[in-house]
Amino acid sequence: MNETLRNDAWLAAPILLPLLTALIASLLPDRARVRASLAGATATFVASAAVIAGVVRGGPGRHHLGGWGAPLGIDLYADGLTALMLAMTAVLGAAISVYATGYFHTARERRCFWPLWFVLWTGLNALFLTADLFNFYVTLEVVGLSAVALVAMEGGPLALTAAARYLFVAMMGSLVYMGGVALIYSQYGVLDLTLLHGRLGVGPVGRAALALMVVGLLAKTAVFPLHLWLPPAHSSAPAPVSAALSGLVVKGSFYILLRTSFSSFADSALAAIGPFLGVLGGLAVLWGSLQALTQDRLKLMVAYSTVAQIGYLFLLFPVAMPGAGDAAWQSKAYIAGIFHALSHAAAKGAMFMAAGAILHAVGRDDKNSLRGLGEKLPVATSAFAVAGVSIMALPPSGGFIAKWMMLVAAVRTGQWWWAPLMIGGGLLAAAYIFRMVKFMFFQPPASAAELHPIPRRLEFTALALALTALALGLASVYPLAVAAIGAPFPSNWFTESF
């Protein structure tokens, strides 16, 4: 990152458009609200695409909001990583918007959902486009609070309890993170990532600051053992919200950790926390998978699967950290981690949507109520199964590509012990997914009761996302090439031969 980057005024659009939509959607009457929301979603999608196109064509870009530069004003920054995160949010966001038009029955639900959803989208885009530690805090709060409100909107005792726990963890996480940021400010007097480049985590105060920052972010990302709040929150929320929470929100705090660690941490600090993060990730894979294996409710199973999948993200830190080995392989691990985040967003979004469709049609989602659905809801169950292929990391899905690259990078950097964990984790995922899928193949159904009719949109949106996860596996080279734009690694990794 340097000061001679191109100025790109488009960078503000993916933030301002959803914000505007949220305002409009909160003022309009019911029917117009949905229409305006869909228009806003489309506009946001297009704006994100414009930013991505700018990065792909012209490399990383910067924009000073209101004409003030760092360290005073708000700086927006976009490189390949930002572009991919925006793409992930735009694709899943568009799918969630379409899905939500068919999911909510009452005007009250719609009145709650649409404005909050666009505030959440605003927060996410702003988070991915920002480049200083204080703005990370602000955007993280916007994301966290709107997410909590969306969990609570169901209003039942389960949802309210889950939302309360979520709120508590989200607030504590932000506070702890903010404490770290305050310490950093007191020591360096700047919070911009570029200006802090490679300086964080040196000396006793620096180390304390970094520890606070990281712990806050780990709690928000729900990394084992700070994951306890996630399954109830993600499983009791309405399906479109669950998809956003598992697919996007946890990626937000993960993104901050990824961004800061490879651009602003001192090498010694990163080398110190890398193995620690890897161990937490490994434990998350095992614990989340084993918990998923014992769940009898479909949505809880999917939520625990998220705990495990978050674990894989953290395996990139020990492999990509400085001193782990040859830079080409470190960068592969870094990019594999980003790619895993994308694949997981598509696959997990599809799974929650399929589970929501089933819940609406059957009225329950315990495993026995899945009997016979393979025939009665073929599209939703297929979407669940196809998404499952990516979660199990079987080819030809995006999940497989991410896992393979991560495996190669781990072995190449001499850390072969992550390989059995990753391969074993894949088998565990297959076990908990097929445990549910097998019930869908049972004939005859558990009860003779007719299914409630559901809009076809619910099933087909889920299927489209599941197929997106597969497509990522067949066309991985394009997103991977984008990920390398502005990456904190030598750029020759892509063409490197060995």
Add this chain to the structure above:
Amino acid sequence: MTSFDSLLPLLVLMTSLVTAVIIFALGEDRIRARTFVNLLGAVAKLALVGYMIWGLSQGRLFETRWPFMPQLDFVLRADSMTILFSTLSAGLWLLTTIYAIGYLEGSPNRRRFFGYFSLCVTSTMGISLAGNLITFFVFYELLTLTTYPLVVHRGTEKAVRAGSMYLRYTLAGSASMLAGMLWLYVIAGPFDFRAAGVLAPLGDSHRPQLIAIFALLVGGLGVKAAIVPLHKWLPTAMVAPAPVSALLHAVAVVKAGAFGIVRVVYDVYGAELARDLGVLTPLAAFAAITILYGSLRALAQDDFKRRLAFSTVSQVSYITLGVSLFGPMATMGGLVHLVHQGIMKITMFFAAGNAAEALGVHKISELDGVGRRLPGTMASFTIAALGMIGVPPLAGFVSKWYLGWGAAEAGQYWALGVLAASSLLNAAYFLPILYRAWFKPQRHPWPHEHPHSGRLEISWWLLFPPVATAALVLIAGLFAGHPFSPLSWVQIITRQEYPAPGLSD
């Protein structure tokens, strides 16, 4: 023209992939449209494979390649090994489709069945066309996933349990294969399959690693190839409908495993390196044990399909045995059995399916007098059974002749003993069936006879496929010396795998 040549392997895959997509999109009750699309897809695939054979004999190169990951390509390429397996798959897909249309008439969930059936064939074709290990692995896994719904198709408690067992075995196998592939990739980088192997330069420096990798790869492939002790899923999977058993046991799953072993030994390691590493002898021992164990277990079965399943366990390991006895003759015997076992076994499953469908007969002990009631079916079965035993001039004799010759050539005389013993055992469990069917009078009324009106013993859809495959068994044996016989193809392949002169014709 070159652009077409680089698309052809993809087109071969697409014929069944598009068929699957259309079938899923059509409603459950669009029977005529589904039948038409299905047969059209199968015929188109056969025509394309035929064109590919012709083109290959003209020395053209058919290769589809695109980047799968940075530095790792997705490669579909037609080589002579491909032709062996893809001709078998394409031909038997057409026949099995015809059979399945007749067999499943009036039963529920046919859309799902035919959809996954086409996907299953797509995976099989992908396996045959895969030009490197990672592409092979992609389709190998797809095959696992697409056959699962076929195994659990009936939706009974028993079927779902069999499906879970199948998944446990095959997914554990893939994990082992993935580990082996990863390790190989790390020490050797990316490479394509090449006749006579790729790894010879690493033979001295990485000896222990290469042995361990071989064990991981073949261990993973051995699950699908049903090598003892990894075979248990196969007899259990017999709960599936007869056309599935026919496809699983003659073409798709077990052959995918066997074909994978062939690829690893010849086109990754190379026969000479494999011999020098000392990995062939243990493999031969496993194959021999499997041949004898499968036959012994088959003897004890009364359930018709289970007896055929254990016979499959035994017969598929002939291929592995041929591969693991170093030498061109044994290689020819093993490879030719890939085709021969396929056409013989599928005939038997068709026949068993007809006995179950027309008469409700599922047990060997109920077969008395069935030859009079289903003459065409049982005549086909008889030809296949005699072929399995190794009676000249049928296909199975050709396989055993070359295997025996290869064993003698390699100085592995114990393998001759295994071949002789297994032929005796084949006779011991197939001849009683023939005896019951033809020479014993019918004692009881059939358990569950389907009334069938028509001049034939059973509907044309069900009678034509076994008669056709039985004719192939006969032709493959009688015309083994003809330039277009499986044996001639195998000769061409063997010449490429053993570059040194040593092939006496």
